[in-house]
Amino acid sequence: MQDTSAPSHELPTSFFFVTCQRGAESAVKWEMSQLRPEWHFAFSRPGFLTFKLPPGAELAENTSLPLVFARAFGVCWGKIKAPTLAEGKVALAKELKGEAFERLHVWNRDLLPAGDFRYEPRRSEEAMEVERTLLLQEDGEEPTLTIKQPDSTATLGDRVLDVILVEPDEWWYGCHRMTGAHLPWPGGLSGMPLPAHAVARTYLKMAQALEWSKLPIKEGQWCAELGSSPGGASQALLDRGLSVIGIDPAEMAPEVLNHPQFVWLQKRSTQVRKRDLRKIRWLMADMNVAPSYTLDAVEGILESSQVRLRGILITIKLPDWKLIEEVPGYLERVRSWGFPKVSAKQLQFNRQEFTVTAFRNPGPPAQSRYQRKRRSKRGRRTA
Ligand SMILES: C[S@@+](CC[C@H](N)C(=O)[O-])C[C@H]1O[C@@H](n2cnc3c(N)ncnc32)[C@H](O)[C@@H]1O
DSSP, rough: OOOOSSSOOOOOEEEEEEEEEOHHHHHHHOOOOOOOOSSEEEEEETTEEEOOOOOOOOTTTTOOOOOOTTTEEEEEEEEESSSHHHHHHHHHHHHHTTEEEEEEEEOOOOOOOOOOOGGGOOOOHHHHHHHHHHOOOTTTTTSSEEOOOOSSOOOTOOOOEEEEEEEEEEEEEEEEEOOOOOSGGGGGGOOOOOOOSSSSSSHHHHHHHHHHHHHOOOOOOOEEEESSOOOOHHHHHTTTTTTEEEOSOOOOOOOHHTTTTEEEEEEOOOGOOGGGTTTTTEEEOOSOOOOOOHHHHHHHHOOOOOOOOOOEEEEEEEEEGGGGGGGGHHHHHHHHOSSSSSEEEEOTTTOEEEEEEEEEESOOOOOOHHHHHHHHHHHHHOO
């Protein structure tokens, strides 16, 4: 947590950095042009971008922007050359002039587009080694680098030192104050391993989305997943004690199919009878279809008087990056379903897609269509 007893002063800068999935740079640029049209794109390498504020303007460390396609962002102070780890450490500490931070985040920009040659964005061994070196403060070592918490997972308000290995020997550095728009892990990259029993990598996609979203999901509740085959995400839900209705015409993995809390409806989302979903409180979707198809399918279930949902966790695929301009409209549509809080992010285990979550607090029991009809008839009679 932020140490308010010893506030650190801010180093002035007029630059802002973003790291994102390789290939998502144009999406980030478009989002920035909408949110901060007065800032100018300054520099980029695949997966890393900087923006410059207008002359005379300074960027505050607690700057927070609802960027869907940024996995990490913050103020950018510059770059140093690091021919060796030791030289990099000295150069960085000199630049930081005794500033203190709660956390240290060190990561590399993505090495490949997500999914190419089965590449999963993760922190590299080099990034881990730089982190270990920077955290190790020997007695009497000068200049000092002050990181108060060795654990890198940030909590709200933390002042985080960001070190990005744009090249192994070229470290860009900056800082952010952890807000709700930031991910808590270095570069938005968690070290979550794929469990040995997982039937697909989508296990991680769901596990991370649940951790990020903090949806108030409880053990024993029912959920449904549209597009559940082969079953990685369903497994992550089952492992958290949920009962799952998987909806997909394609085959499920036997490990998932045989789970006592799993029910398979071998159907398309459009063929499901709403009464078969009466028990569900959460709706997940991960279908390889156009965004409007996913949104129509979710809306169809939400509108049914037979289903009382607390929230949704859906993946929206962007088959073409040009669809980025439609993203605000997709989110507006989700808000229009009566969810006070809607969050959207392209997470570490997302491919060319992003995750949307939304939930509401439990309200009075929903009325069935029959109850609504009776009530309106009674109203007409007494009028
Ligand atoms: C990315 S995969 C889902 C991965 C799955 N969530 C997992 O964790 O293993 C996309 C799935 O969407 C399914 N799908 C496509 N259109 C669908 C529809 N209209 N209704 C249900 N499933 C659909 C496909 O059959 C495919 O299995």
